[in-house]
Amino acid sequence: MHVVINQMRWRYVASVFVIGAACGLLAVYGPWQWPLSADTAAERTRTIPTVLATKTTTIYAENFNGIGSGLPPGWTVRTDATAASLGTPVSFSTTPIDWGNVSGAFKNFASANNAGFNASTPDTTQNSAQDRALGIRQTGSFGDPGAAFTYQRNTTGETITAVSFNAQMLSVQPRSTTWTLQYGVGANPTSFVTLATYTDPGTWGNTNISVTLSPTQSAEVSNQPSVFFRIVALSASSGSGNRDSFGIDNFTLTSSPPPTGPIVPSCPGTVAAFQGTTAVACGLSATSTSSIINNATVFSVTPPTTGFSIVGFVPATGPGGTATATLQIANTVPTGTYSVVVRWSNNDTPTPQTADCTITVNVVATATVTPINQIQGTTNTSPLVSTVQTTEGVVYGLRSNGFFIQTPDGSALDDGNPNTSEGLFVFTGSTPPVQIGNLVRVRGTVNEFVPAADPQQPSVTQLSGSLTIARLACSVPLPAPTVITPAIASTPSPLEPTLPLRYERFEGMRVAVQHLAVVSPTGGFINETNATSTTNGRFFGVVAQVCGSGFCADRPFREPGIRFPDTVPNGGVTGTLPPPVNVPRWDANPELLRVDSTAQPNTTALNVPSGTLIRVHLIRPL
Structure with a gap:
């Protein structure tokens, strides 16, 4: 009830704090603690598979078989090339000519890759061969040094990762030339990067570089408007006598994509199901940095049985995206413990990459469902305390050590009795293995929690002990919050004044206050040494009502007397006399609400001064 003496009615017009559906806890005021003990948690497993071999793509390939009609596009033959110059383009004779011809020129030679060819192949056979090579015969006055086979390419939009060609000794002579594979960037590069060198092996034949x-x-060579690749004789030949006939064939530029990132799956380590009721394992996912995860299947079940399947699969939208899925456990799966391997695969071709994750599924015996309202009952304590019960509800709130569930709207489990709560706290003792929106079936021991620090506190009903938590659906609508109106806030419950529990019928339920008048500001801690303060996100308020063009509320005060339901202590100095009579009792201001704005994970503290009006649905577990 409101204080009569020194009663103050506040008007809330100027100071208004507007929020949406913030996440926290709304509690009936009292110096009482929320449950703090221990139970169950879930773990997640990750498996990293072996990376498959990378694929290569040929960007450009030239076999020179058409040089009887001229040099291929982009190719030139040059002399006077140096370490800082491309050299001077010279003419090329398209007429086929034998390897033994000693005139100095760039030539149309038969390739050493022709089947059956060797150093003694007749000239006429060479000249009629279909497989050709772009070649040169150096002389003291031609191309020694400075001869170069040069290819210019626009690589815009291309990624080049490898260069290769066939170096061919076609007529082996006493003098030796070293040929160098280089590239230079630009329309007329003056600097070049050496990739490889080829030294005369002294024998006829083909060497792949x-x-x-x-x-x-x-x-440097990718995505450029102009890049030159060249095979060049930068230094003079060594030795004496004639020079070799040298040719190049099968010049190739290739692109190798970066190695495909592994598929990284994530699955719940252990889940539960009740035999006879379809259950699900939620939150299966997989990702890969460089491929698209496009499939998930149940690969194996040990011991073998049917009834496990993947549902609701959503592929990744692109490389680096996340694919998601749900494992469904049919109501026909027998009781027992199963190891279920889920296999993920991606869009790699021709062979998709795969990765597995394993889920342990415990299927327990069926159980009769007790509605939450029967567990809560109509009084402060549950009529089913200390018994093992199984119930169902929608997860709508999380704490670091448990979660809140409530009977779904429209469910046959709802008794329609306004004096029984449809909400319940499930105490796990650690991070809860559920997400908001899960429809769960939970089996545990009904417990009335009273903190040791305040044994006179009215208890809080919860499920705890050895818990079995089975998801029946991954995402269902949250129950609509019950709005605590000014009429509800001002109407005493049948439990008062002995138990100052005006809101007992809403314990554990999702509730909303449309207009909350803050009567005690957000608290916190002060560090005088460091001159800092830290918020705890906790403040107190009462339900405000419309007053003309604004809002007003009666501010509660601490009345004299011993708080209900605390016991009146014995009298006398030594406490041996009977308790005194006519001791004033304080009703503990049952209309007062405490808001723990940071009680749920990943929430932000609401730091509000006294006199603030919070409006537009402050939604909390009660």
Whole structure:
């Protein structure tokens, strides 16, 4: 009830604090603690698979088989090339010519890759061969040093990671030339990066030169308007006598995508189900940094049985995205413990990459469901205290050591009795293994929690002990909050004044206050040494009502007397006399509400001064 002596009616017009559906806890005031003990938690498993081999893509390939009609687009042959110059383009004779021709020129040679060819292949056979090579015969006055085979390319939009070509000794002579594979960037580069060198092996035949570019080199030659690749003789030949006939064939630029990132799955470690009722394991997911997860299946069940399936699969929207799924446990699965392997796969071709995660599913015997209202009863304590009960509800609030459930709207479990609560706290003792919106079936021991620090506190009904928590659905609508109106706030309950529990019938339920008048500001802690303060997010208020164009509320005061339901102590100095009579009793201001704005995880403290009006639905568990 309100204080009569020194009663003050506040008007809340100027100071208004508007919020939406904030997350926290709304509690009936008293110096009482919320449950703090221990029970169950869930863990998650992650598996990292082996990375599959990467794929390569050919960006450009030239076999020179058409040089009888001219050089391929982008190709030039040059002399006078140096370490700082491309050199001078010179003419190229398209007429096929034999390897033994000693005139100095760039030439159309038969490739050493022709089947059955060797150093003794006749000239006429060479000249009629279909497989050609772009070649040169150096002389003292032609290309020694400074001969270069040069290819210019616009690599815009391309990522080049490797360069390869065939170096061919076609006529082996006493003098030897070293050929260098390089690249230069720009329309007329004056500096070049060496990728590989080829030294005369002294024998006829073909040598494949293949270079994988470093990340820096790949970045330099990729996505550029002009890049030159060249095979060049930068230094003079060594030895005496004639020079070799040298050719190049099968010049190739390739792109290798970065290695496909592994599929990283995440699944709940252990879940429960009641035999005879379909259950689900929620929150299965997998991701990969460089591929798209596009499938999930039940790969195996041990011991073997049917009834496990993947439902609600949503593929990742792109590389780096997350795919999600739900494991459904059919009502036909027998009781027992099962190891269920879920296999994820991606869009890699031709062979998708896979990764597994394992869920342990405990299917327990069926149980009769007791509605929450029967567990709560119509009084402060449950009529089913100390018994093991199974009930159902929607998870609508979380705490660090448990969660709140409430009978779904429209459920047959709701008795329609306004004097019985449809909400209940489930004490897990650690991070709860559920999410808001889960429909759960819970089995545990009904307990009336009273903190040891305040044994006179009216108890809080909860489920605790050895818990079995089964999800029946991953996401269902939250029950609509019960609005605590000024009429409800001002009407004493049948339990008063002995038990100052005006809101006992809403214990554990989702409630809302449309207009809350703050009568005690947000508390906290002061560190005088460091001159700092820390909020605890907790403040007190009463339900305000409309007064003309504003709002007003009666501010409660601490009346004289011993608080209900505390016991009146014995009399006398030594406490041996009977309790005194006619001791004033204080009703503990049952209309006062305490708001713990940070009681739920990932919430922000509401720091409000006394006199603030919080409006637009302050929604909390009660």
